[in-house]
Amino acid sequence: MSNETLKILEMVQNGKITxxxxxxxxxxxxxxxxxxxxxxxxKPKRKMLRIRVNSVDPAKPDKANINLNIPLxxxxxxxxxxSLIPRDAKSDLHEQxxxxxxxxxxxxxxxxxxxxxxxxxxxxxxxxxxxxxxxxIYVD
Numbered sequence: 001m002s003n004e005t006l007k008i009l010e011m012v013q014n015g016k017i018t019x020x021x022x023x024x025x026x027x028x029x030x031x032x033x034x035x036x037x038x039x040x041x042x043k044p045k046r047k048m049l050r051i052r053v054n055s056v057d058p059a060k061p062d063k064a065n066i067n068l069n070i071p072l073x074x075x076x077x078x079x080x081x082x083s084l085i086p087r088d089a090k091s092d093l094h095e096q097x098x099x100x101x102x103x104x105x106x107x108x109x110x111x112x113x114x115x116x117x118x119x120x121x122x123x124x125x126x127x128x129x130x131x132x133x134x135x136x137i138y139v140d
Contacts, residue, residue, distance in 0.1 A: 004029055045113050046139045047072055055133040072109050072139070079105045112139045 005026055012022040053066035082100055090100055111117045122137040 002029075046115060046119070047113070049075065049112065049139050050137070052136040053133065056127070056129065057131050072113050076106060076109045079109075 008017075008022045008025050008029075011017045012019050017025075049070040049072060051066060051068040051070075055063045055065065057063055082105070085100065093100060117139070119140060120136075120138045122135055124133075124135040126133045126135075
């Protein structure tokens with residue numbers, strides 16, 4: 001219990017203020033402390049990359065829906081696997097304008113974790129309820 005709260009309780013006990021006034025003072029004091037705490041609190045770290053793809057097509061009743069959860073910590077550890085991509089594959093990608101070596105994936109993952117990137121990365125609806133697809137990629 002803080003010194004301020006104790007002082008308020010003493011004032012109530014000595015009859016200087018009513019119990020209701022004391023409760024109001026304590027509530028006001030708690031509200032200002034909570035507001036200060038909220039300012040100093042960091043954003044919660046995001047921990048998961050989620051990919052959701054749902055498709056509807058009456059001609060293909062055996063459709064595949066995707067529900068993929070990738071822990072960002074695991075993705076960060078797997079960054080080293082990019083070095084296993086053969087040079088000729090990297091060269092082919094580079095010819096198509098994709099430079100894997102130029103992407104700092106570890107920094108990108110840290111941006112996801114720290115909330116520097118909007119939580120919703122992709123939110124796409126295509127078609128309608130009878131035929132189409134929904135794609136939702138987000139971090140939380």
